[in-house]
């Protein structure tokens with residue numbers, strides 16, 4: 627069985643760095659304080675519901691991602707303004723937004739997340755590397771409507787517990803997998819929302835076949851999101867023809883001077 631110990635090197639490095647950050651953050655802001663902040667946070671906006679609505683109406687549901695930098699591609703956008711990007715995405719018809727908050731490898735921040743969420747009415751996923759229950763409470767305190775859980779970096783019991791905790795706080799969870807074994811683990815916890823990451827974190831190579839190969843294993847009642855490397859109108863058409871209607875796209879939008887314009891042309 628794949629476990630956190632088998633995670634690709636880049637994921638291990640990110641998680642090690644993150645563990646130090648979380649330890650320091652717990653000192654700066656004890657759990658009880660974060661819990662209080664979570665209790666008075668803005669109500670959740672319904673992340674999965676927004677995807678389901680778009681798709682029920684016959685449209686593709688786009689989770690449009692804001693990220694300044696990625697470990698695989700480096701700087702994507704020098705003039706990074708999360709509030710402006712959020713408004714452009716919302717105006718262009720995105721169903722939901724994704725905002726990177728990881729600091730060391732993606733140059734994200736909690737402030738980016740807050741700015742983006744305040745600038746629109748769409749539901750947002752906090753994109754980070756979550757392994758500690760503290761981070762789940764922190765996400766809700768920030769106003770997150772959904773959190774990402776990456777199967778490759780979590781033990782099964784951890785995955786189950788974090789998933790239950792996030793749902794108890796009212797959030798949706800995007801459970802990310804990359805292969806059949808990880809998908810089995812996501813299905814075992816009955817995750818309603820599963821993302822197939824087309825990026826191989828060992829090589830950084832993206833291939834939409836990753837989604838196409840796994841699609842038959844995903845029950846019709848599960849909302850499937852295809853993630854990463856979606857760059858052309860052909861990619862979108864191929865995936866939709868195969869029955870995938872929710873898309874998480876970052877790089878293709880971020881490289882364009884007007885990310886919202888790119889969203890409109892791609893979808």
Ligand SMILES: O=P(O)(O)OC[C@@H](O)[C@@H](O)c1c[nH]c2ccccc12
Pocket residue numbers: 691753754802823832853854855856874875876877878
């Ligand atoms: O920029 P892309 O290739 O369109 O991919 C977006 C998103 O899928 C990618 O950023 C991502 C997928 N899973 C992640 C986990 C952590 C950080 C980032 C990611």
